[in-house]
Amino acid sequence: MAGQEDLFKKIISHSKEYGFIYPSSEIYDGLSAVYDYGVYGVELKNNIKQYWWKAMTQMHENIVGIDSAIFMHPKIWKASGHVDAFNDPLIDNKDSKNRYRADQLVEGYMEKLEEKANKEVKKAAKRFGEDFDEAMYRETNPRVVRYTEQKNEIAGRLASLLTEGDLEGLKALIEELEIACPASGSRNWTDVRQFNLMFSTQLGVIGGEESKLYLRPETAQGIFVNFLNVQKTSRQKLPFGIAQIGKAFRNEIVARQFIFRMREFEQMEMQFFVPPGTEMEWYDYWKVERMKWHKALGTPEDKLRFHDHDNLAHYANAAVDVEFEFPFGFRELEGIHSRTDFDLRQHQELSGKKLMYFDPERNESYIPFVVETSIGCDRMFLSVLSQAYTEEAVSDGKGGSSERTVLKIPAPLAPVKCAILPLVKNKEELTEKAKTIFNNLKFAFACQYDDKDAIGRRYRRQDAIGTPYCVTVDFESLDDQCVTIRERDSLIQERVPISEVEGIIAKRVDMRTLLNS
Ligand code: ATP
Numbered sequence: 030m031a032g033q034e035d036l037f038k039k040i041i042s043h044s045k046e047y048g049f050i051y052p053s054s055e056i057y058d059g060l061s062a063v064y065d066y067g068v069y070g071v072e073l074k075n076n077i078k079q080y081w082w083k084a085m086t087q088m089h090e091n092i093v094g095i096d097s098a099i100f101m102h103p104k105i106w107k108a109s110g111h112v113d114a115f116n117d118p119l120i121d122n123k124d125s126k127n128r129y130r131a132d133q134l135v136e137g138y139m140e141k142l143e144e145k146a147n148k149e150v151k152k153a154a155k156r157f158g159e160d161f162d163e164a165m166y167r168e169t170n171p172r173v174v175r176y177t178e179q180k181n182e183i184a185g186r187l188a189s190l191l192t193e194g195d196l197e198g199l200k201a202l203i204e205e206l207e208i209a210c211p212a213s214g215s216r217n218w219t220d221v222r223q224f225n226l227m228f229s230t231q232l233g234v235i236g237g238e239e240s241k242l243y244l245r246p247e248t249a250q251g252i253f254v255n256f257l258n259v260q261k262t263s264r265q266k267l268p269f270g271i272a273q274i275g276k277a278f279r280n281e282i283v284a285r286q287f288i289f290r291m292r293e294f295e296q297m298e299m300q301f302f303v304p305p306g307t308e309m310e311w312y313d314y315w316k317v318e319r320m321k322w323h324k325a326l327g328t329p330e331d332k333l334r335f336h337d338h339d340n341l342a343h344y345a346n347a348a349v350d351v352e353f354e355f356p357f358g359f360r361e362l363e364g365i366h367s368r369t370d371f372d373l374r375q376h377q378e379l380s381g382k383k384l385m386y387f388d389p390e391r392n393e394s395y396i397p398f399v400v401e402t403s404i405g406c407d408r409m410f411l412s413v414l415s416q417a418y419t420e421e422a423v424s425d426g427k428g429g430s431s432e433r434t435v436l437k438i439p440a441p442l443a444p445v446k447c448a449i450l451p452l453v454k455n456k457e458e459l460t461e462k463a464k465t466i467f468n469n470l471k472f473a474f475a476c477q478y479d480d481k482d483a484i485g486r487r488y489r490r491q492d493a494i495g496t497p498y499c500v501t502v503d504f505e506s507l508d509d510q511c512v513t514i515r516e517r518d519s520l521i522q523e524r525v526p527i528s529e530v531e532g533i534i535a536k537r538v539d540m541r542t543l544l545n546s
Contacts, residue, residue, distance in 0.1 A: 037356035040418050041287050043434065047493050049073065049414070050288060062284030062292045069494050070410075072444035072475060077409050078274050080442060080543060081297045084322050085272040088544055092270035092299065093263045097251025099276060105250050106227065106243050108375040110343050115246060116223035117282050118199055125213035130282045131199045131221045134208050135187050139180045140358065146176040188339035196221040226279045244278035249401060251275070252300045253372045256384060267386060267397055268311065270301040274406065286357055288407040295406040302397040304388060305370065311400045312347055312367045319351060319365060319402055325546040326439050328416055334359065344371040353412045362412055363404035370396040413438060417495060423520060436495030437518050441540040445496045446474040450487050452503040454480035463502040466512070466527060473531050474538055492517060498534050
């Protein structure tokens with residue numbers, strides 16, 4: 030685990046040093062859990078959004094997009110249940126004065142049990158070598174069975190306490206498990222209280238409840254309240270979906286782990302409207318589709334998994350998370366929820382406006398059911414970054430080797446696709462030729478021209494920001510009109526005619542390679 034923590038720290042400092050992510054308001058000592066995207070960060074983030082947007086809208090004739098406002102009528106949050114129920118259970122340690130999410134303290138305890146079981150399995154795998162049957166061992170080894178049973182039992186109890194909103198029971202569970210504050214080591218806890226995660230502000234100059242507004246905690250409600258507008262103007266028939274990318278705000282009790290849990294973040298959400306009774310079919314469909322989207326990035330199978338919710342939100346009849354193995358363990362990256370007709374029905378009731386759909390095939394009007402896919406853009410960014418970050422030794426071609434840090438970002442998502450490098454900078458013929466190539470290529474994709482420092486250092490700089498291709502212009506180029514393309518991960522160098530460079534690179538960085546897999 031220490032190795033992974035170390036890796037996470039390296040990713041954070043690399044992000045800052047190479048212009049991916051800066052702490053917000055840094056010269057004023059920062060603002061907790063708020064971050065700014067830097068020069069390469071914004072490009073990577075935009076590419077992730079584009080990959081999602083194209084996969085949703087361009088690749089599905091029956092999904093259209095919108096961009097709704099962050100401010101919405103306050104009644105929307107009453108109808109959606111957020112005013113009354115968008116709470117997290119809060120607990121304070123009286124000695125350290127640290128504040129925690131009570132459910133996360135219990136989850137932390139469960140994670141330790143899982144770690145203990147995994148440790149036993151790992152030890153046994155080493156002992157038995159090739160003959161090791163992991164599934165059998167997990168089922169029969171008394172210690173592993175005990176840890177797993179204990180964990181499952183606690184998960185069940187936690188889920189029902191959360192569903193029932195039993196705060197006293199939650200505190201009793203923390204006491205029973207003898208969970209101590211990680212900071213003070215003490216078990217001197219306050220009672221558990223509910224804490225609403227919505228930020229509020231005020232519209233206009235007159236204060237008071239009347240003009241109270243919320244910063245949206247999810248983008249989905251902007252889709253629900255526009256459901257009929259979109260359906261009519263796009264002339265879509267059910268089933269159809271509405272996609273949206275936008276900011277969301279949550280006053281998280283404990284915001285940490287870099288951009289994993291922020292107070293201002295971005296969501297990519299799609300609500301798929303279906304006839305009642307067909308929602309489970311579509312729920313299964315979207316589980317498969319979304320996993321495909323993640324795996325197209327080349328993420329290894331064992332880094333992604335589904336995790337069914339034990340504790341369903343007030344609006345859902347089925348819910349699953351796509352979890353990714355971040356450097357700090359498996360965590361939710363995306364949620365897929367069957368939201369029933371809860372939201373549309375609530376809005377219909379509170380607004381007094383009909384939100385029904387006339388189904389010509391069934392010859393009846395009804396409120397559609399909804400299957401939602403919801404992914405945090407920032408969490409996706411962190412998963413791409415942690416998957417990409419690599420430290421490795423590379424041969425110097427003279428029998429020795431040197432270390433490099435390289436971001437192996439999938440080429441279509443890379444912030445800069447191609448760097449054009451004259452072999453040396455003080456030869457005008459070379460720099461001019463390189464600049465001409467750059468000035469042509471920049472119309473096709475994001476390029477950089479760089480002639481500072483030795484070529485080796487320039488390669489390292491491009492590796493560090495994840496540029497998949499470097500085009501080197503050397504003296505021979507002046508005669509043979511060819512250049513060398515160096516590929517970031519394999520380090521293979523190909524000699525190609527200048528006239529073919531654009532075509533070769535364009536094909537490899539095309540988002541089609543992801544969308545089509
Ligand atoms: P968690 O259990 O981690 O708090 P959640 O279940 O509340 O997440 P959802 O309400 O399902 O999350 O939100 C959908 C997606 O939005 C999540 O899968 C996640 O990727 C992203 N997300 C939610 N909260 C945050 C946050 N505070 N910072 C960054 N991304 C977030």
